[in-house]
Amino acid sequence: MRKKKVLVVEDEKKIRTLLALYLEKNNYKVITAKNGQEAIEQVEQHLPTLVVLDIMMPVMNGLKVCQVLRKDRRYKQIPVLYLSSLTDKQSIISSLEQGGDDYVTKPFDPNEVVARINAILRRIKGNDFHSGPEDSYEELTYQEKNILRYIEKGYTNKEIALKLSLTEGTVKVYNHTIYQKLHVRNRTQAIVRAKELAIIK
Numbered sequence: 001m002r003k004k005k006v007l008v009v010e011d012e013k014k015i016r017t018l019l020a021l022y023l024e025k026n027n028y029k030v031i032t033a034k035n036g037q038e039a040i041e042q043v044e045q046h047l048p049t050l051v052v053l054d055i056m057m058p059v060m061n062g063l064k065v066c067q068v069l070r071k072d073r074r075y076k077q078i079p080v081l082y083l084s085s086l087t088d089k090q091s092i093i094s095s096l097e098q099g100g101d102d103y104v105t106k107p108f109d110p111n112e113v114v115a116r117i118n119a120i121l122r123r124i125k126g127n128d129f130h131s132g133p134e135d136s137y138e139e140l141t142y143q144e145k146n147i148l149r150y151i152e153k154g155y156t157n158k159e160i161a162l163k164l165s166l167t168e169g170t171v172k173v174y175n176h177t178i179y180q181k182l183h184v185r186n187r188t189q190a191i192v193r194a195k196e197l198a199i200i201k
Contacts, residue, residue, distance in 0.1 A: 003029040006117065007048035009039040009065065010083065011057045015106075019052060019083075022110040023117075026141050036060025040068055043075055050117055055084040055095065063098055070099040079120045083108065111143060111166060115173040122180045138181045140199060147174050152191050152200055 006028045010016045013034075020030040031046050033039040037059045043051070051069070055062035062082060069075040079101040086092070087105045095103055101120050104113055140148065143164070150160045157171045164171075179185060182193045194200045 003027060004049040004121065005029045005031060005046055007031045007033060007039065007042050007046065007051045009033045009036070009042075009051060009057070009062065010054040011035060012054075015054075015083075018110055019113060022114055026114050026118075027139075028117075036062065036065040039065050043069065043078070047075075048078065050079045050081065050121060052081050052083055052113065052117070053100075055082060055086060055091075063095060066095075066099045077124075079124065081113070081116060081120060083113070109166060109170055112170040112173065114141075115170055115177055118177040119173055119180075122177065140178065140181060144174055144178050144181070145199065147171065148178055148190065148194055149200055151175075151187050152194070 006023050008016055008019045008023070008030060010019070010032070011034050016032050016034070020032060023030045031042050031048060033042045035058050039051070039053070040060070042048070051065075053062040053065060062084070066080050066082075069078055069080065080099060082095050082100045082103040083106065084091070084095070084103070085106040086095075092103050092105075102116050104116060146164060147160055150163060155163070157168050157175070160166070161168045161171045166174075175187075175190075178190055182190055182197075184190045184193050191200070
């Protein structure tokens with residue numbers, strides 16, 4: 001299966017490197033940019049599947065980048081996940097109203113960012129995640145398999161979060177992604193389906 005391309009736009013090198021590492025581990029192809037102008041150039045060159053976009057950046061800020069993408073018919077459908085140190089509700093609401101699809105505040109858990117990217121891509125109409133026969137499924141990541149095993153053992157989301165050093169919200173996002181990948185609606189169906197597919201034994 002062709003890898004999805006994620007453009008990470010972030011002026012802090014440590015954050016760019018960290019996100020690239022986690023995304024590549026989860027089978028994404030990563031492109032990076034260190035400011036807004038570079039981000040536009042990378043979008044034009046690579047046409048990414050999704051953009052992870054810092055807001056406070058030199059040259060051109062993230063809000064302006066999102067506005068440029070939304071005004072261009074070639075790029076207006078590309079989903080944008082904001083990553084920002086701005087935590088006040090007004091900034092978050094304003095950013096989403098300007099065309100963002102989701103918002104994660106810094107400091108962040110890179111696992112949550114990956115899970116949110118998975119969830120966003122799953123919501124896009126016309127994506128190819130569900131193409132193919134009904135008995136096919138998208139392969140689960142290492143972390144998703146871990147969570148599925150804990151679900152099978154009857155652990156709650158809170159208990160799984162403690163076991164894996166995640167937030168409960170992150171576990172819920174992972175659950176949603178697992179259900180989508182396995183074409184199921186709840187925990188019980190996920191366990192049955194996973195056993196049918198020999199993901200868990």
